[in-house]
Amino acid sequence: MSCADGKWNKHVTCEPVDCGRPDKYHVHPAHFHFFEGTTYGKKCTFQCREPAQLAGSNNVLTCMEDGMWSFPEALCELRCPAPPRAPNAVLQTKRCNATGLKVGSLCKYKCKPGYHVPSKDKLKSPVSVPRRAFKLQCTEDGSWQEGACEPVTCQAPPPVFHGSYQCTDGFRFNSDCWINCNGADHTVRLQHSPCKQLTGQCPLPQNLSPSIRLRCKKGHNIGEECELMCKDRNNNVVILPGNMSAEAVMKDHWRNPSKVKTIVCTMGQKWYPNPEALHCIKGCEPFMGDNYCDSINNRAFCSYDGGDCCHSTVKTKKVIPFPMSCDIRNDCACLDPDAQENKKGVHQHSLG
Known part of the structure; x- marks a missing residue:
């Protein structure tokens, strides 16, 4: 400070050093209590947030002259x-079997007999051996x-074999299945037929939809398969639920009818699946997962356009309707029931 013309050129005061609130990682996870304040020499206490537990006995911190809180002498262990x-x-x-296990x-764990660990890979080969054991970990939030x-x-x-066998408990572990061959019952593994010289044939389907083409390369004897194709190559052959029409299925975005490529002549000399239940519906455009919400693909049958119509599932996190005139409140809305927006029960329709 300097004196000029009888006046000091500055006004200076000394204020106590203030440490403020400790960084949240100074002691984590914890709640801090400041009964004295946060200035130099003052003390604060901390309390561990459940399920964390205090390791040590001194839960007091002191504000130091450098503006930093003292190093903790106790920790909060999750x-x-x-x-x-x-x-x-x-x-x-x-x-x-005890509590208090560290993060x-x-x-x-080991699965009980007749059980196995669910496979995360839905496309996993059916011949692979399922896992019988798994591990669980204590996570950072104490769960x-x-x-x-x-x-x-x-x-x-x-x-x-459709329609020619019965099982005691479906296809579950220890279920017994039997099949009737020429009047005799056999308890068998149905992947290997006990029935010899299956003879006979199925009559050509009489009530097949006119929109479907049928091609039987090897005839229609028992065990032979016939290929199914829609006359419109942009459509797919599916099994319609109940007596619903193809138009009704297209209106309900959550319906996901099973695609069918072939029918087989069964032992009972009937076609499976039933040709009368087969119809053609509009297929999926080959643009799923391209970051543009295509209204024709925005249905369960097309995996909701590969996630392109919801902010939580589209790769860019921005929904772009295609064409641009597509209404984001209707045809290009986020319809996927498994999307985060719909799990919360809130339908968010925004261009981001």
């Missing part, structure tokens, strides 16, 4: 309670990952 029971599984790791701890075992099921028998 720990998990005893892991939950997993459906249809048995806990294998003995130490996991990152792993606990092993356990989820896990379960599902019933073991066998593949459905070949279509040629």
Whole structure:
């Protein structure tokens, strides 16, 4: 400061050093309490946020002269309670029967007989061996990952047996199936037929939709398959639910009828699937997952255009309707029931 013309050129005061609130990671996760304030020499206490537990006894911090809070002498450790029971599984790791396991701890489970770990890969080869064990981890928020075992099921028998077998418990583990061959019952593995010299043939379908073409390269004897094609190559052959029309199915975006490429002549000398239930509906345009919401693909049958019509599923996080005139409140709306917008029960229709 300097004195000029009888006046000091500055006004200076000294203020106490203020440490402010501690960084949230100074002690984490914790709540801080400032009963004295946050200036030099003042003290604050912290309390661990559940399910974290205090490791140590001194939960006091002091504001230092450099404006920093003192280094904590105790920590908040996140720990998990005893892991939950997993459906249809048995806990294998003995130490996991106790509470207070640290973050990152792993606990092993084994599926009960007749159960296996669900496959995350829906396209996984059917001949691969299903897993019987899995691990759950204690996560950073003090909770356990989820896990379960599902019933073991066998593949459905070949279509040629349709209508000719019965099973005690469907295709579940330990279910017995039997098939009638020429008046005699056989308990069998239906993938290998006990019936020899299957003879006979199916009559040509009489009530097949006029929009479908049928091609039988090897005739229509028992066990032979015939190819199905729509006369309009942009359409697909599907099994319509109930007595619904193709037009009605197209109006309901959540309907996802099964595609059918062939029908087979079964042991009962009937076609499977039933030709009368087959019809052609509009197929999917080859633009799914291209970041443009195509109204014709915005339905379950086309996987809701590969996610292009919802902000939470489109890759760019911005919904762009195609054509631009497509109404984002109707044909180009976010219709996927599994999208985040719809799980919350709030329909958000915005161009981003």
